[in-house]
Amino acid sequence: MISIRNLTFSWGHRKIFDNISLDIMPHKITAIMGPSGTGKTTLLKLIGGQLKPDSGTIIVDQQNVHTLSRNKLFTLRKKMGMLFQSGALLTDMSVYDNIAFPLREHTQLPESMIRTLVLMKLNAVGLRGARELMPSELSGGMARRVAMARALALDPEMIMYDEPFTGQDPISLGVLVELIQTLKQTLHLTSIVVSHDVQETTQIADYIYLLSEGKIAGHGTPTELLNSNSLWVQQFMQAKADGPVPFHYPANDLTDDLLAKN
Amino acid sequence: MNIFQTIGQSTLNSLAKLGRANLFFISILVNSSYLLKRPHLLIKQIYSLGVLTFWLICIAGLFVGMVLGLQGVYTLSTFGAESSLGIMVAASLVRELGPVVSALLFAGRAGSALTAEIGLMKATEQLSGMEMMAIDPLKYIIAPRFFAGFISLPLLATFFSAIGIIGGYLAGVELLNVDAGAYWSQMQSSIDFNDDIINGIIKSIIFAWLISWIALFEGYDAHPTSEGISRATTRTVVNSAFAILLFDFLLTALMFGAN
Numbered sequence: 001m002i003s004i005r006n007l008t009f010s011w012g013h014r015k016i017f018d019n020i021s022l023d024i025m026p027h028k029i030t031a032i033m034g035p036s037g038t039g040k041t042t043l044l045k046l047i048g049g050q051l052k053p054d055s056g057t058i059i060v061d062q063q064n065v066h067t068l069s070r071n072k073l074f075t076l077r078k079k080m081g082m083l084f085q086s087g088a089l090l091t092d093m094s095v096y097d098n099i100a101f102p103l104r105e106h107t108q109l110p111e112s113m114i115r116t117l118v119l120m121k122l123n124a125v126g127l128r129g130a131r132e133l134m135p136s137e138l139s140g141g142m143a144r145r146v147a148m149a150r151a152l153a154l155d156p157e158m159i160m161y162d163e164p165f166t167g168q169d170p171i172s173l174g175v176l177v178e179l180i181q182t183l184k185q186t187l188h189l190t191s192i193v194v195s196h197d198v199q200e201t202t203q204i205a206d207y208i209y210l211l212s213e214g215k216i217a218g219h220g221t222p223t224e225l226l227n228s229n230s231l232w233v234q235q236f237m238q239a240k241a242d243g244p245v246p247f248h249y250p251a252n253d254l255t256d257d258l259l260a261k262n
Numbered sequence: 263m264n265i266f267q268t269i270g271q272s273t274l275n276s277l278a279k280l281g282r283a284n285l286f287f288i289s290i291l292v293n294s295s296y297l298l299k300r301p302h303l304l305i306k307q308i309y310s311l312g313v314l315t316f317w318l319i320c321i322a323g324l325f326v327g328m329v330l331g332l333q334g335v336y337t338l339s340t341f342g343a344e345s346s347l348g349i350m351v352a353a354s355l356v357r358e359l360g361p362v363v364s365a366l367l368f369a370g371r372a373g374s375a376l377t378a379e380i381g382l383m384k385a386t387e388q389l390s391g392m393e394m395m396a397i398d399p400l401k402y403i404i405a406p407r408f409f410a411g412f413i414s415l416p417l418l419a420t421f422f423s424a425i426g427i428i429g430g431y432l433a434g435v436e437l438l439n440v441d442a443g444a445y446w447s448q449m450q451s452s453i454d455f456n457d458d459i460i461n462g463i464i465k466s467i468i469f470a471w472l473i474s475w476i477a478l479f480e481g482y483d484a485h486p487t488s489e490g491i492s493r494a495t496t497r498t499v500v501n502s503a504f505a506i507l508l509f510d511f512l513l514t515a516l517m518f519g520a521n
Contacts, residue, residue: 080394082394
């Protein structure tokens with residue numbers, strides 16, 4: 001479904017991806033993991049065509065995302081759902097209108113049909129009763145579920161989740177983990193989960209790519225990665241404070257620093 | 263050497279920003295036909311930009327007109343020409359103060375709100391979210407706001423001038439006993455529809471274009487952080503005020519310079 005080859009991307013002088021290649025398998029959950037600031041969200045934006053790579057190709061559904069015209073890119077995006085970390089709900093619309101929004105814009109369906117579809121999507125995420133609420137009245141977890149329903153409104157073939165578990169209470173976390181899994185099983189969605197929450201992600205992912213310093217530091221099934229020989233992979237997967245990624249930010253010797261004159 | 267580098271870098275940055283602003287404006291024009299399909303988007307924005315600024319414009323217009331009336335009588339009485347108060351108040355308002363003051367107020371009230379709104383939409387990923395839903399935010403969010411500003415300000419400026427003239431009447435005629443007949447008849451005989459009123463409206467149309475363009479572009483181009491949005495909002499008000507005053511001088515020179 002998605003094939004990334006020799007991707008290089010920089011923000012200014014800082015190289016985010018240095019010649020990485022990876023494949024996202026259809027109808028599976030692929031997780032992209034790594035420490036904060038490794039460019040996981042940037043990778044989703046590159047796949048969605050919101051950013052252009054310095055070099056390399058991203059093929060989605062047999063189309064090179066970055067050579068498409070704006071119209072063709074928009075047509076391709078209708079097949080992609082994306083769940084933003086913040087939910088990205090439109091704040092001047094109710095929950096109902098947020099989900100009806102892409103349907104009203106992209107289809108000629110009558111309002112009665114749109115109502116049925118919206119209620120079905122909301123029912124799938126358990127928030128049919130919250131349809132009259134405004135985004136400001138939702139909790140973080142509810143906002144993400146509404147955003148999930150909106151991402152599914154156009155029945156996409158793939159869905160990208162940007163840090164879906166960050167900042168959630170245990171109950172919301174459980175709901176989101178279950179929803180991502182259920183959606184994949186029932187709708188056969190190709191799913192990409194960007195996350196650094198090891199426990200939740202390993203529960204649901206079929207395959208994991210670990211990113212670090214612009215490279216792929218490891219990849220495999222959750223079991224393979226948990227049993228990996230790589231020290232870096234072990235440090236990340238088992239959340240160790242010290243290891244190949246040092247606890248201390250590079251600095252002079254402590255004694256020298258303490259004895260140095262101001 | 264560092265100074266030259268800084269000057270060079272900031273010149274390049276300014277040129278790049280100007281280029282982005284122009285592309286942004288062209289994209290608005292290209293996407294404007296969408297409003298014919300969704301006129302309710304435009305109407306909603308005319309309400310929030312125009313209607314909600316109406317009372318501010320009315321109150322400001324009334325006081326500016328009253329001050330003109332008071333100052334006019336004071337100055338004109340030196341020459342025994344109080345009867346020309348109507349011309350002075352109306353000409354000042356329709357040619358200059360109506361378009362300029364209403365534009366400055368509009369930039370402060372509606373322009374800053376536009377920048378903050380668009381900047382926040384960017385920071386909360388609402389614009390990115392729309393793009394990923396294959397809906398162009400330039401069509402859905404930016405174009406309606408641009409044309410709403412474009413339509414609202416000339417109407418507000420007209421109200422400003424009309425209410426200002428009433429303010430001048432209240433101060434000059436009701437308070438300082440200038441002859442009411444002279445106030446209205448001198449105004450009617452001296453104010454020319456094309457030279458004065460239409461030129462004033464043309465000015466406010468150009469100011470509306472400037473404010474809407476600057477406010478929306480600053481919001482769209484803002485760094486998506488609290489500090490970035492705050493700076494963008496300030497830039498909107500400051501740059502709009504400069505642009506209004508600069509263009510006012512140029513337009514006045516073009517329109518009235520030969521008279």
